[in-house]
Amino acid sequence: MKLATFLEKFDQLADAPNAVEKMRELVLRLAFSGGLTGKRPTADGVPDGWGTRTIESISASISSGFACSRSHQVEGGHVHLRTHNISTLGTLNFDLMVRIDPKMVDPQKASIRAGDILFNNTNSQELVGKTSLVDRDYDYGFSNHITRIRLKDGIFPGFVVFYLTLLRNSGYFARLCTRWINQAAVNTDTLKEQTIPLPPLAEQKRIVAKVEELMALCDRLEAQQQERQTRHSALARASLARFADAPTPANLDFLFHPSYTIPPADLRKTILSLAVQGKLVPQDPNDEPASELLERLSRELSPEKRRRQAAPLQPLPAESLQYELPESWTWARFRDVAIIASNLVNPNEFLDFNHLAPDNIEKGNGVLLPCTTVREDKVISSNHRFYPGQIVYSKIRPNLAKVVVVDFDGLCSADMYPIDALIDAFFFQRYMLSESFLVQAVKTDTRVAMPKINQMELNALAVPVPPLAEQRRIVAKVDQLMALVDQLETQLAASRATAANLLSALVAELTTA
Secondary structure (H helix, E strand, O other), X not given: OOHHHHHHOHHHHOOXXXXXXXXXXXXXXXXXXXXXXXXXXXXXXOEOOOEEEEOHHHEEEEEEOOOOOHHHEEEEEEEEEOHHHEOOOOOEOOOOOEEEOHHHOOHHHXXXXXXXXXXXOEEOOOOOOOEXXXXXXXXXXXXXXXXXXXXXXXOOHHHHHHHHHHHHHOOHHHHXXXXXXXXXXXXXXXXXXXXXXXXXXXXXXXXXXXHHHHHHHHHHHHHHHHHHHHHHHHHHHHHHHHHHHOOOHHHHHHHOOOOOOOOHHHHHHHHHHHHHOOOOOOOOOOOOOHHHHHHHHHHHOOHHHHHHOOOOOOOOOHHHOOOOOOOOOEEEEHHHHEEEOOOEEOHHHOXXXXXXXXXXXXXXXXXXXXXXXXXXXOOOOOEEEEOOOOEEEEOEOHHHOOEEEOOOOEXXXXXXXXXXXXXXXXXXXXXXXXXXXXXXXXXXXXXXOOOEOOHHHHHOXXXXXXXXXXXXXXXXXXXXXXXXXXXXXHHHHHHHHHHHHHHHHHHHHHHHO
C-alpha cells in the first residue's frame, strides 16, 4: 500500500483513538526509514546511501542554558525562555515569557539564532525531549532546562528536529532519561551520544519538505474532525433537549441516531433526570397519590423504625424544590421515605460474610463490583451489618454517587450507610444516583480534607415521591433504557477497537513494506 492510498482511506479510520496523532507518528517513522523518498532499509536498518552520526559529531556547539529564580525577574529585562516556550509541535511559542535582570544573563547564552535547535532536557516524563527549531535570530536567553544545539554546515536543522521529535513521541527519551523526584532529565552527554540516521543534505531537505506537507495535511484532518465533532455535539445536545421536553418513543430514536453519538454517560444522566421528574412514564389517575402513600407509611412504621427515624423536621424550604412535580407526586424529606439503619457490629463474629467498601461500587451507576469476605479483607474495626433488599450508600465523597441495592447479607465499611427504603428501593436508588440528589448531597458538604455527608444532612434532603405503582413503572423503564445505553456503549467500544486495529494494520503494512 502507498501512503496516498492510506490517506484516501483515513475517513474510515477517523474513529480510531488518536487517529491523527498516529498519522503524525507514521509520517515521522516513514521519514526516517526512507519511506518518503522511496528508499529501503539495509540489513542494519538504515536506508541505502544514508549514514549514522552522533548528535555531537554534527553539532558546532551543544550548551545548556542558565538558571534564574523568580527574584531575578524584572519588568523590561532580558527575555529568558523556559520549558513551556518549547511546544510539542517543533516550534517556539512566546506565551508567558519572563524577563530577568540583564546583570544575571550569561553572555554566552544570551541569544539564539535562526537554525538553532532548542531541546527540553528536564521536564515531566511525558514532556522531556520536546524540541523546537528557532526560525530567526532572537536576543533571548534560555533556561538550564533547555539545551541549545547549533549544527555544523551541511546538516539541515529541520531534519534533526523531526528526528528528535520522533524519539520523544515514541517514548524513547522517557525511557532513556534519569529520574528525579517529579522530573525526568536527559543529560548533555547522553544527548551528544544519541545517533541519528543521516542522508545527504539534498535528501534531508526533500524529506523535511514532505514531512511538513503531510503534517499540514494532518492539521487539516484534525481541524475537520474537530469541526465534525462540534456539529455532532450540537446535534446530540439538541436531541437530548428534544427528548427531555418530550420523552416519547419517537424522540427516543434521536438519542441513538446513527449519524452521531451521544456519550453514554450523558444518556444515563438524562434518563435518570427525566425519571425522577415524572417525565419518563405517563401518570395513571388510578394510582394511589403519593401524599396518601406517605401518610400510610407514617402510620405503619414499626416502633423500632420510628425510633430510628430522626426527629421531625420543618417543611421543605422552597429552594429545595428543584422542579415542578406531576399532580400525583409530592416532595418529602429523605427521613420520610427511608431509615438510616446504622448497625455497627464486631467483624470477628461475621468473618465469612461478604465485605462491602466504597471501592466495591462503581461511581455514578450503582454497579456492584466483586467483593471478598470480612476475613479476606482483614477487617478489624466495627462495621455496619446490612441485609438483602437494603440500600448501601457511601457517605464519603458524595460527589462519586456510590449507591447500590444489595441482595445478600454482609458487612459494610463504617464509611457507608445501610438504608431501609420505605418506598420502592430500586426507585430510591435511582433517585440517589440522579443529578437532583447529587446537587443536594454535595452542597451540604463543607469538609475539604475528607468530603462526607452525615445522617442529619442526609435526612434533611428533598426527595420527589411518585405513587408506588409509578415508582415500579419508572424502574422498569429506566432499566430498559439503560440496557439500550449499555448496548450502544458496547457497539462504540467495538467500533473504535476495529478502527484502531485496522489503523495499526495499515501502519504496519506501510512501515514494513
